[in-house]
Amino acid sequence: MDNELASLGVIFTEFYYWVTVVFMFLIHAGFCVYEVGVSRRKNHMHTLMKNTMIIPLVTITFFYFGWWIYFAFPNGPGIVGGLLSAPWATPWSELMGPHMGGAPVSATLTTDDTAFWSRINGVFWAAFLLFSWTAASIVSGACIERIRSGGFWILAVLLGSFCWIIDAAWGWHPDGWMVQILGYHDAYASGVIHAIAGGFALGVLIVLGARIGRFKKDGTPRVIAPQNPWLVTIGLFLIYTGFWGFYAACNVPMIDVQAGDGVFFSATNIYLSPTSLSAITFNFLMSLSGGLLMAYVVSKGDAFWTYSGGLAGIIAASAGNDLYHPIQAMLVAAGGVFFMYKMHYWVERRFKIDDAVGAVAVHGYAGFYGVVMAGFMLWGYPTSPNPEYALITPWGNFIGAIIMFGVLGFLPGFIGATILNKFGMLRIPREIELVGLDVTTEILAEEESHAIVEAEKAYAHEVGLIK
């Protein structure tokens, strides 16, 4: 920070991530509004609280261990090497707080490292943290109206501060083992956020079971339609808006990408390969459009699925949206939406899965498809600027998609939910499900309202307004 150009670069990067975090906050606001819009009136307040409390619980645990995992686990550990040292990311590091740089706090840090991390640590941590909230929030919607909040919050920490950040260390880090060996490419997180969260949600839903009355005795599904379409609309538009911040946060805004002695400054993806904000703006909007168009067709104009399809379209193209042509992004998105829509209803009928918001489809199936498609579309491209790392292949990304959806998503969700279920911490009592989770709030409100009316009557008597 001792010359103007270097300072500008660092402070611009600091400000850039800070702005992305503010935008990404809208995703969580959107999920909260959306879930309340889908839930029935008798469950509104609990639905809202369940999602809101993700914020503090995932934030503090991401501070305690999530951030450290990202930098310590790129080798597995045990797959291509051991645990890596990350002295700036432990909760007891001086650099995990307000700091002005200067002398290194650890023998493994240089003065330049300290100057860099004292500026970037907080905003970079927060950008990843907001992804953690999103991952947990995706699962939240799928489980509404019958999951215990306490059990859900434990699962939220498991996914938000542990599973997803392991997958980020493996497949969304410039030196992650999946990048090195598989050539795994997932620039805007089709797999590392969406497929994992969808897979995790599916694992939880299998153990959790359907809401009472959701399926007929012969197994035919009944529709519990969104209760407030306007809240659902606002929620999804907020998520779309926050998604811009999400895309920007997946980039490094400005570094020298020219190998050798030359100098060429560019934005890069998370693998430090060149891209631009212009490229992702084209592809974000074209994949959103492809998703909306196909969802409208396949759902025959259903508003809920059309909005969700816009989101699924972006997710389906995200893995390769740093490199696709915009029309390719549109077509890939449309294919992903067709796939996830058909999969949703097939799984629902075949396995009696009650996914209240279609989260497994929109995030899980579309995310899985997105990673697999990027393997075909970008076959032979370098995912990393490091020439020793593997090139992108269909099989590398297919294995990656299985790791994201199945190994780090579905399995921990299923196992976590099974353990909680054994201890009676997963599902609410059936009686409460029938009368609604907000039963105490409603009774109290009714009693208070009655008491106020009585007090008003008494006052009217007292001042002689009525006899």
Place this chain on the structure above:
Amino acid sequence: MSTGSFESWTGTITDIGPLYPFVGTELVLSIVGIVCWIGWHIWQYYFEKAEYEEEVKKCSVILEKRISEE
């Protein structure tokens, strides 16, 4: 006297290092933070359990009332 590691901004800024008070207590703070987190989950488990037990007792009355209203 200062709870921080500096009392003036006039020196070389990078020599200041951490800006927060009580530098050196980071490990203790981390342990306290983790205990608070786990303690919160334990408290919430018992709070939720008691709340549901209480609510379940009222459920049949509420259901009957709702049915009669309909």
